[in-house]
Amino acid sequence: MKCAYCGREARGTKEHIISSGILDLFPECYLTFDEKRGVIHQGDPMIKDVCADCNNNKISYIDSYAKNFIGRYFVKNYGEDEQVKIEYDYTMIQKVLLKYAFNDLRSRRDDISYFDEELLQYLMNESDRVPKEYISVLAGLAVNVSPAPDFMFGNLKLRWCKNPVFYENSTIRHINYETGQVFLNDECKVQTFKDLEFSYAFRFNSVQFLLMCWKKDSENIDTENIILKCQYPYTLFSKEENVATLSLCTDESNYHRFEQIHVSWDGLFEVGRMRKLATPDSAKKYLQQLQEAWKEEEKRLKEEHPR
Ligand SMILES: [Zn+2]
Incomplete structure (x- = not known):
């Protein structure tokens, strides 16, 4: 086997697609x-095309950072009105998400030509601290603001996908405040970005990341970043900074359908507010009871499945 990172012939070792630490x-x-293969299995998502040296020595610093970063901020859940100030290392955030994307692409036998020698060296070399201009990273808080509790769709705290769908406009055309009727925007188009090679969405419990991989010689990245920043409820990370304030990026629908990226002014945010105001306290009580019961169940699952 040829190692996916260093290219040397070696025996393949098991590499987690998402760090085992997370x-x-x-x-x-x-x-x-x-979902791609239509199976549910008990076991970690892995690939086996990385040599022992790369896996245990060269790229493991990325996993350490990922575990500390996610563990520090995103194991806990946040409220929908909360703003969370985080400290980050931009180079490391790029490397974490690039590594996961690269792992995922290989596990799907997808095109990996974007990961050329330069990008592989960037990942393998811990002392390479110059972030890539052709990579953008955004993040927001994932908060379940929907009436559907988390467990209804499975325990999906960790999710990732290639090419999430960016909407160009609100998915809601009109709300009739007299009747509460919601009219969908049937003409809502998908936003395309100039020179975008591919993108990824990652959900790690209470955070959602977007990774944008642009053409390496693109001159449109600054403009496209402005569109991203203005159009979506995500914070754009920057190489000049090491702190960011994250706020809610999910609505009633895309908390669960995480691959759908809605615009900041999407009417669904308004629908959520309206529904909450119209919900009697007695119903809220039941939802709360259900959530408490689920917390207990999660505790039990944790004990039953130690790692
Ligand atoms: Zn290797």
Whole structure:
């Protein structure tokens, strides 16, 4: 086997698609839902095309950072009105998300030509601290603002996908405040970005990241970044800074359908507010009871499936 990172002939070792350290933070999510292959299995998502040296020595610093970063901020859940100030290392955030994307692409036998020698060296070389201009990273808080509790769709705290769908406009055309009727925007188009090669969405419990991989010689990245920043409820990370304030990026619908990226002014935010105001306190009580019961169940699952 040829190692996916260093290219040397060697025996393949098992490499986690998402760092094992992150999976360790969420032992209650012990099942893998592989939608692409249509299977659910008990075991971590892995690939086996990395040599022992790369896996254990060259790229493991990325996993350490990922575990500390996610463990520090995103194991806990936040309220929908909360703003969370985080400290980040931009180079490391790029490397974490690039590594996961690269792993995922290989596990799907997808095109990996974007990961050329330069990008592989960037990942393998811990002392390479110059972030890539052709990579953008955005993040927001994932908060379940929907009436559907988390467990209804499975324990999906860790999720990722290639090419999430960016909407160009609100998915809601009109709300009739007299009747509460909601009219969908049937003409809502998908936003395309100039020179975007591919993108990824990652959900790690209470945070959602967007990774944008642009053409390496593109001159449109600054403009496209402005569109991203203005159009979506995400914070754009920057190489000049090491702190960011994250706020809510999910609405009633895309908290669960995480691959749908809605615009900041999407009417669904308004629908959520309206529904909450119209919900009697007695109903809220039941939702709360259900959530409490689920917390207990998660505790039990954690004990039943130690890592
Ligand atoms: Zn190697």
